[in-house]
Amino acid sequence: MKRHILWLLPMITLLLTGCPRCGDPEELYMGPLPDEALGYVPYHNGETVRFLHSRNMSVTFTAWRATWPQESSLCGECCDKIIHYETNITQLVPDYPLFDIRLEIANPDESLYWLTATVGGSSFRIPTNGPDTSTATRVDSIQVDSTWFHDVYLLQGSWGTPGEEAVYVDSIWYNYTEGILKIIMSNEEYYTLTRE
Amino acid sequence: MKNITPSPGNKWLAGLLLLGLLTACGEDHALKKERFFFQEENTAWLPADTLDEVFLMRDNNGITISFIKKSEDYYFNKSWSSFLGVNTRMSLTEYRYLSYRTPFGQTFRISLTAGWPPYGDELYVSLNGIAFSWDFGFKTISHLEADDQYLSKLMTGNGYEEREKIRSTVRLLDSLRISERVYHEVMHFTLLDFMEEAPSKPFRVRDIYLAKEWGLVRYDLANGIRYERVEE
Numbered sequence: 001m002k003r004h005i006l007w008l009l010p011m012i013t014l015l016l017t018g019c020p021r022c023g024d025p026e027e028l029y030m031g032p033l034p035d036e037a038l039g040y041v042p043y044h045n046g047e048t049v050r051f052l053h054s055r056n057m058s059v060t061f062t063a064w065r066a067t068w069p070q071e072s073s074l075c076g077e078c079c080d081k082i083i084h085y086e087t088n089i090t091q092l093v094p095d096y097p098l099f100d101i102r103l104e105i106a107n108p109d110e111s112l113y114w115l116t117a118t119v120g121g122s123s124f125r126i127p128t129n130g131p132d133t134s135t136a137t138r139v140d141s142i143q144v145d146s147t148w149f150h151d152v153y154l155l156q157g158s159w160g161t162p163g164e165e166a167v168y169v170d171s172i173w174y175n176y177t178e179g180i181l182k183i184i185m186s187n188e189e190y191y192t193l194t195r196e
Numbered sequence: 197m198k199n200i201t202p203s204p205g206n207k208w209l210a211g212l213l214l215l216g217l218l219t220a221c222g223e224d225h226a227l228k229k230e231r232f233f234f235q236e237e238n239t240a241w242l243p244a245d246t247l248d249e250v251f252l253m254r255d256n257n258g259i260t261i262s263f264i265k266k267s268e269d270y271y272f273n274k275s276w277s278s279f280l281g282v283n284t285r286m287s288l289t290e291y292r293y294l295s296y297r298t299p300f301g302q303t304f305r306i307s308l309t310a311g312w313p314p315y316g317d318e319l320y321v322s323l324n325g326i327a328f329s330w331d332f333g334f335k336t337i338s339h340l341e342a343d344d345q346y347l348s349k350l351m352t353g354n355g356y357e358e359r360e361k362i363r364s365t366v367r368l369l370d371s372l373r374i375s376e377r378v379y380h381e382v383m384h385f386t387l388l389d390f391m392e393e394a395p396s397k398p399f400r401v402r403d404i405y406l407a408k409e410w411g412l413v414r415y416d417l418a419n420g421i422r423y424e425r426v427e428e
Contacts, residue, residue: 055258097399097417098259099300121299165250167262168299187260 022078030085030107033067037113040128041103042179043090051183051191059191061092061101072108083108101180119183122157122169142173144181144192151175228285232310238317238332242292242308243411252426260426263296263304287312304412314355321385323415326401328385330366337362342390363388372405374414374424379407394418
């Protein structure tokens with residue numbers, strides 16, 4: 001009996017120590033999205049914005065806006081960190097069978113707000129407060145129809161692999177005071193923000 | 197000479213052996229095997245587009261959308277009849293399926309299933325949540341879907357039994373002109389069911405036009421927006 005116990009003890013020790021045990025992950029609370037961050041997306045709940053298609057069709061979008069709590073974890077073999085943050089989602093719903101526009105601003109990072117726009121399946125990363133690592137081009141001013149807009153980002157979308165002749169959202173123009181100013185399609189049709 | 201008569205136990209054993217022999221060959225073997233193929237004149241309702249091929253449609257306000265062919269499937273559907281675990285009959289039914297979608301999430305699917313007596317080949321068409329099945333033999337809509345609702349005719353040995361009235365229609369047109377092009381042999385579907393929901397669904401597809409060799413060439417929404425094929 002004693003001999004068995006002598007064998008069992010090292011076996012149990014090996015089992016308990018053989019695999020590294022994960023410690024409790026560090027939990028980071030980023031807090032609520034501040035007004036500064038929300039201000040990168042200028043649409044208000046229930047507000048309507050109108051876009052004019054290049055062949056003169058007018059499409060009105062209604063904005064729906066809400067904030068949701070989020071959680072993300074950085075996990076390898078063990079989870080080192082769990083980050084609690086917020087995402088504010090703005091959905092622009094058209095009164096025409098077209099595409100929805102979705103803007104998401106989030107604070108998963110201490111030094112940077114993440115702002116992405118999804119327009120008809122194409123995604124755009126919009127620069128915010130941190131260092132600009134996107135491929136966006138910023139222009140001081142640009143004219144959309146007869147109106148001049150300032151501090152505008154020209155953003156190229158990523159869509160995956162559309163067919164060569166497919167019609168998809170190629171690029172958008174965006175600034176922090178008006179939101180989306182222009183939507184340019186791959187076939188050169190476009191939509192411009194209109195105030196008429 | 198000794199007379200050998202099988203004992204009751206041996207009879208059971210012999211029966212089990214026979215059953216084992218008949219079922220041992222698995223699901224791919226049956227006493228009778230039938231293959232059902234498409235009627236040649238119906239195959240042209242499925243367009244011969246290649247994967248990722250694009251077709252364009254423009255609405256009556258000048259907005260262009262593109263449908264991209266995303267998948268295709270072709271195989272023979274297997275079905276069996278059995279008696280006491282023995283496959284007495286196996287059917288192999290020819291089937292082809294194509295699906296398209298726009299970058300904005302609209303979908304168009306079309307498939308053909310070979311008919312078996314007394315039924316004809318069945319064309320299934322689905323566009324943005326509205327779908328119908330057309331039986332070329334009985335020249336009737338056998339199944340209809342609108343979002344999460346559906347109507348179906350019951351299949352019996354003598355044909356369809358209509359439990360619920362399907363009011364939607366399919367008309368076969370000799371031709372349809374869109375811009376400068378004339379499409380020959382066109383199927384025109386009109387949704388006339390589930391109309392109680394119509395006021396709340398202005399973007400619901402109401403009319404679908406399919407042309408032989410081309411596929412979808414026109415569709416109209418409940419609010420009057422019309423999409424037509426663009427050839428550039």
